[in-house]
Amino acid sequence: MSAPPAVGRTARAAAPHAPSAPSGPRPWTRADTVRTTLAAVVVVGLLVLAAWLHTSPWGPRGGVSLLVGTALGIAFERGRFCFWCIFREGIEDRNTRGAYPLLVALAVGATGYALVLGLFLPDPHAGRLPPEAHVGPVGWPLVLAGLVFGLGMALSGGCVSAHLYRLGQGHTRAVPALVGVLLGFGVGFATWNAIYLAGVSRAPTPWLPAWLGYGGALAVTLGVLALLAALLLRHAPPLRAREHAPMTLPKVRDAIVRWRWSAGVTGTVVGLAGVFAYLRVEPLGVTSQLGSASRTALAGTGLLPERLTGLDTLAGCATAVVQTLTENGWLVIGLVVASFAAALAGGRFRPTRLTARGASSALLGGVLLGWGAMTALGCTVGVLLSGISAFAVSGWVFAASCLAGVWAGIRLRVHRLT
């Protein structure tokens, strides 16, 4: 078997704290077959669960949510689609390779959204916003939330969706981080009313198609994405040489299970998942269930303001006091379990050792993530991914301020506190 030169890079990228693989491909062992079969069983189990959900009280929306979560979990894990890693690699290592899956996801998402929005709201100039799309208010609270979220990413080593899929990889630091997210939501609820009155209630919700139509908005969005892709090209690593050997089944297997998925495939899966989610259920987001869990837990304690003003008039990852699992909950479950399956198959499931310093920095970072996600009405998935796909200016603003927050965190070297 000839050695694809990418092995070392793939192994280092696969798990930040795992030892790098020896050069040359690790031969496929029986243990690999067992793990991969187990992983396949887990994925089939998720599909069966989704089919059952269709007939359950959650209905088709629950089933589709689980399927979308499963696709995301696999794509995130296989494509290393982690916003923190993307930003960090670009800023610290001057390696922009990670940006491309994100740019592709945004391009595919925006294209799909243009089609769906044209159906849901044929006339974008009528002064109405499309139902439930994550077009949020733009003001200083959004910018501040993005900055804080970015800092939290640097401190805890990931954004919310990254912690979820890394949890599936056995990344124990994700646990205190997610606990911190729940606490951070609580703090966010406490500060929401004041912030809403000071900066959100009168903030505009700029939406590109209202001025440019869907074609214009899509053209502008794709244009900006293409420009970014071109600008970042100079810091992208060189392409690996193609082997001139026939495609065999083991190569296909390795490509699916072991080697990092290409930017095109990863981005397309993520982008399509977002479009399917919006078409059938609601825009993609991962913080709705977490935020709702936080809100429900705090609802009886008297620590929460009785009413969160204006929240039901704003589009985003809505939180509510809920008694049970929501559709978003199924999405998150699918994400974590499918990521676990993908990691298991490729031998990347390795529970990492957690230090006290690593846990506390993750917890504190998580609080920042939670506060930022509550105040921005979503995280990198809900606001950045779903917002930009829906041609919301809020998506771009959050992306910029989040990047600035990450940059600040790296400058302050908080990401070294593991």
Next chain:
Amino acid sequence: MPRSTSRPAALAVPILLVAGLAACSSPATEPLADDAAPSAAQGVAEAAPALDARSEVTGFENVVVSTDWLAEHLDDDKVAVIEVSVDPGLYERGHVPGAVNFPWHTAFVDTVTRDVVPPERFTELAQEAGIDKDSTVVLYGDSNNWFAAWGAWVFTLYGHDDVRLVDGGRGAWESEGRELELAAPTPARGTFEAAQADPALRAFLPEVVEVATGDREATLVDIRGAAEFNGEIFAPEGVQELSIRAGHVPGAVNVPWVEAVDEDGKFKSVEELRALYAEAGVDGSAPIITYCRIGERASHTWFVLNKILGYDAKLYDGSWTEYGNAVGVPVTNPAGTVWGGV
């Protein structure tokens, strides 16, 4: 299926006489000769004449359609299907083929002043939706047709006489696995023009206070749950539409809206409905006013009483959020709950 078209008022008498003779069951229906003059007083000594709020077209088969009927008439040009759902995105993600969306927050209400949608705007919306004067307007929606019933009331208020609800609403259509469409239709412009709002179908606060003090004869039907009716709670958990006082309008009877439908959300039979309301003392012998918390669920019961059972029933759309917040009006509060929790 008999359909109504605009006819001169003179023909109303023989039609209603025939309908009255055909409606064999209940002895409670009033003699129909009074209906010939819709604005005649109802024989009660009072300052202002009571207006007869009975619709021209009543009877289960004339105002309620089944999902089968709807499926058969999807291509019928004379049938205009309208969805009135409160959950956002529901219509967009799949609706009855050919149905036009009337988002109730903006299509059936005035968004600034608390009032029904102004007639000019309503005419515009109806014409854009392709509704003619002689169309059969069929409404359906989520939440047990609550908001579709409100829409039916508004259409009737503005003078459209062939308004029907789909039995079981959106839920029935979906659970029967019937086809859904994604695209919003673009019908040819209609000819419907909203008439002056019919005052006979709508009650305002002064009239309700007169009923409460005994200066006007009418039966008030409070369709909220028993806990709200009794004053134990101001509103169900999580609801933002609160009032400063709890309880009900003095003299009102409590028949929660849910009693008018079966578990699947479809209306009970006419006999069951008559018996249900007769038990509460509502038999059509006195004018009826329905109310709830914000007025839209009460339109569901209004539809049952006025359209299905043919009683003289009007809607008090201000409902408890107006009455329970009004200064100085009489209130009955059995539970004695005090605002502020003392």
